[in-house]
Amino acid sequence: MGKTLKISIVLLFSGLALSFANTHLSILIVCLSIVPLFVLLNESSKRRSASMGFLFGLGIGLGLFFWMIKGINHYTGNGFLYGIFVYLISSVFLGFYFALVSFITRGIYIKNIKSSRLLFLNKLCVAAAWTVLESCLAFALESFPLHYFRIGFPFVTNVYFVQLSSIGGLALLSFLTVLINLFLAEFYIQKKKLYLIYSLSILTLMFVIGSICYYSYSPVLAGKSFKVAIVSDNTNPETKWNSENGNAFANKYFQLCKDATDLQPDFIIWPETALPWTYTPDDDLLKEIIRISNTQNITHVIGINNESKVDKALYNSVFYIDKRNKVNGIYSKQILLKGIEEPLGKILVPFLSQEGFVLSRGKNQKPIQTHFGKAGNLICNEVVSENCGLEQVKNGANFLFNFSNDGWFKDNYISDLHFYYARLQAVENRKDIAVANNCGINAIISSSGSIISEKKDTSSTLVFGSIQPNNNLSLFTKFPFLFNILLILFILFYLTYLKPKTIRTDTNEKF
Numbered sequence: 205m206g207k208t209l210k211i212s213i214v215l216l217f218s219g220l221a222l223s224f225a226n227t228h229l230s231i232l233i234v235c236l237s238i239v240p241l242f243v244l245l246n247e248s249s250k251r252r253s254a255s256m257g258f259l260f261g262l263g264i265g266l267g268l269f270f271w272m273i274k275g276i277n278h279y280t281g282n283g284f285l286y287g288i289f290v291y292l293i294s295s296v297f298l299g300f301y302f303a304l305v306s307f308i309t310r311g312i313y314i315k316n317i318k319s320s321r322l323l324f325l326n327k328l329c330v331a332a333a334w335t336v337l338e339s340c341l342a343f344a345l346e347s348f349p350l351h352y353f354r355i356g357f358p359f360v361t362n363v364y365f366v367q368l369s370s371i372g373g374l375a376l377l378s379f380l381t382v383l384i385n386l387f388l389a390e391f392y393i394q395k396k397k398l399y400l401i402y403s404l405s406i407l408t409l410m411f412v413i414g415s416i417c418y419y420s421y422s423p424v425l426a427g428k429s430f431k432v433a434i435v436s437d438n439t440n441p442e443t444k445w446n447s448e449n450g451n452a453f454a455n456k457y458f459q460l461c462k463d464a465t466d467l468q469p470d471f472i473i474w475p476e477t478a479l480p481w482t483y484t485p486d487d488d489l490l491k492e493i494i495r496i497s498n499t500q501n502i503t504h505v506i507g508i509n510n511e512s513k514v515d516k517a518l519y520n521s522v523f524y525i526d527k528r529n530k531v532n533g534i535y536s537k538q539i540l541l542k543g544i545e546e547p548l549g550k551i552l553v554p555f556l557s558q559e560g561f562v563l564s565r566g567k568n569q570k571p572i573q574t575h576f577g578k579a580g581n582l583i584c585n586e587v588v589s590e591n592c593g594l595e596q597v598k599n600g601a602n603f604l605f606n607f608s609n610d611g612w613f614k615d616n617y618i619s620d621l622h623f624y625y626a627r628l629q630a631v632e633n634r635k636d637i638a639v640a641n642n643c644g645i646n647a648i649i650s651s652s653g654s655i656i657s658e659k660k661d662t663s664s665t666l667v668f669g670s671i672q673p674n675n676n677l678s679l680f681t682k683f684p685f686l687f688n689i690l691l692i693l694f695i696l697f698y699l700t701y702l703k704p705k706t707i708r709t710d711t712n713e714k715f
Contacts, residue, residue: 212259214240219263219302222355227268227617229358229624231365235384235407238355241306242389250310257306258299265295268353271616294351305337312699314706320398322706327386329698332691335379339688342374342590347542349585350618356381360624363653364414367421369632370678372687373590379691380406421652423634423674426602430576432471432648433464434640434667437478440611445480454489458496460664465497467668470576472497474506475642476520476584476607483508483523491529498527503574505640507583507607509563510534517564520545522581522607524572533573535581536566539589570599577602577673582629584608587622593629594681602673604629604637610644619644619660627653634676638669651676 218240225234241260245253272291273284312330317323338355345351356377359365368376384403391399437456445453464472479490494504503526510521519536526532540546545563571578580601586592587606596604606626610619623645630637631653639647647658648669657669679686 211244211256215244215256215259216263216266219260219265220267222260223264223267225358226353226355227621229361229620231358231362234355234358234381235403236388238382238385239389239392242309242386243392245306245310245313246315246389246393248310250307253310254303254307257309258303260299260306261302262295262299264302264353265298268298269294269351271618272350297351298353301341305334308333308337312703314703317706319706323390324402325698325702326706327383327390329695329703330386331379331382332695334382335375336688336691336695338378339375346539346589346591347546347585349541349588352588354378357621357624359410360628362414364411364418366627366631366653367414367417368410369628370417370634370680373632373680373684374628375687375691379687380410418652421634423651423672424676426577426673426675428576429670429672430470431468431668431670432473432638433467433469434473434638434646434648434665435460435464436475436640436642436644436646436661436665438611438643438661438663438665440643454492456664457489457493460666461493461496463666464668465500465502467666468500469502469668471574471638472502472504473605473638473640474504474607475640476507476522476609477509478506478642479508481509482511482518483521485529485531490525494525494527494529500527502527503532505579505605505607507609510536512564518562519566520563520583521566522583522605524574524579533579535569535572535583537563537583537586538566538569539586539592540565541585571596571601576671580604580635582606582626587625587629590629590632590684593633593635594684597633597635597677597681601635602675603671604633604635606637606639606641608639608641608644611642613644623647623658627655632678633681634678635674636671638671 218237221233221237224230225237241256244256248256269291272294273287309330312326312333314326317326342352342354354374356374359377359381365377384406387399387402391403437460439453443449461472479487497504503524505522505524507522510519511517512519521534521536523531524533540563571580578600580593580596580603582592582596582604584607587608593604608622610622613619622641623639626637626639626647627649630649630651634651636651637649639645639649645658645660646665646667648656648667648671650656651674657667659665659667
């Protein structure tokens with residue numbers, strides 16, 4: 205086997221390992237999976253660095269998007285070949301992205317630095333560049349959440365590590381993840397235990413700081429707590445309501461409502477598009493749901509499409525409806541899925557259950573005022589967007605509700621990622637969050653990141669617990685771009701001042 209082929213196989217498997225770390229949320233693997241790329245980049249020319257990065261990124265895509273081959277055919281009815289086409293295009297896209305990242309990395313890299321201090325600064329700059337580029341990619345893919353990829357995300361699964369996101373967001377976790385991989389690569393290259401100590405020290409410091417943040421955090425209360433009952437019928441979204449199954453579906457909803465009402469909650473929260481049609485005030489099913497619970501002062505928060513009377517635009521919305529069947533608030537989804545909910549150019553490939561209609565973006569959406577404070581709302585993929593959650597909180601949200609439908613993704617890793625992005629939102633913005641998810645994980649997560657209640661069933665689901673409104677604003681919420689700005693300033697300072705100085709410095713200098 206030739207050397208070039210061996211290198212190609214190593215890079216592809218390295219990318220596959222990183223995709224596995226993100227789909228299976230493995231902290232250990234994500235701390236090791238980029239090491240082979242950095243080792244090989246250290247030995248490569250600038251010209252070869254791009255091709256190495258492409259193979260690495262292609263490996264990530266081949267692992268990350270494999271579900272699309274079967275899934276897209278199943279979800280859209282567009283055929284097996286269409287699924288393969290989207291799978292390959294998505295994988296190649298990540299290949300080109302990491303080709304760019306690797307080319308930039310090789311330009312920053314300085315070989316044979318004997319000074320540990322100068323090497324440390326060089327690696328800081330590389331990790332900073334990876335993080336800034338990843339943040340740019342995340343912004344560009346805001347409407348393409350199925351292609352969303354953040355290197356540091358597996359750390360969100362640990363309640364202590366995730367605390368760092370309240371300081372610098374997910375970017376801080378990605379930065380530290382890349383830095384750990386860089387020092388492990390240097391340990392492999394130079395065989396110096398110092399760099400292994402660096403990597404272990406970063407992990408230890410992350411855990412210690414996270415633990416301090418977790419145990420020292422105290423919410424600034426904004427009124428009394430309230431009770432929520434999260435209900436989900438977990439109906440396969442392929443199943444359409446009709447004259448044959450309508451009564452069975454309705455009875456299932458009524459029983460869920462009765463069971464939730466017996467718990468005497470203040471809110472009953474339903475998933476995204478719980479009623480898969482357009483809202484009308486005379487909807488018989490909705491009226492019966494309200495009637496069942498109207499012996500108590502319960503507000504139903506329920507996903508229903510909403511049609512504007514003015515321009516006939518259709519919105520993916522959530523309605524706040526009181527016991528008198530009065531609508532007290534409507535939130536409409538702002539970040540639509542490109543190519544599925546709104547056209548990508550002229551292309552629209554909706555899910556089978558959506559009949560090909562085009563949705564419109566909600567505008568100037570702010571938190572909904574309730575008796576217990578302001579409720580911030582995140583529909584489906586909006587929970588993945590850091591900007592969407594922090595904007596709700598900046599506009600006064602005291603707690604968050606997340607509404608989703610993971611019926612299309614219940615058999616793959618996306619459902620778990622959806623849940624942990626909700627946890628990320630809770631910690632980043634220091635707000636309790638209730639998650640209502642059809643065929644997904646329904647949960648209540650506190651602003652500290654602790655999971656108060658969590659359940660995923662194949663049958664009907666009911667989750668019950670308390671939400672505590674607060675007025676906290678984390679450092680990340682106040683200054684969401686601060687960490688990336690600091691990284692950019694460091695990159696500029698390093699490239700214009702420190703790097704030229706490093707090249708001229710005596711290589712025998714010690715840290």
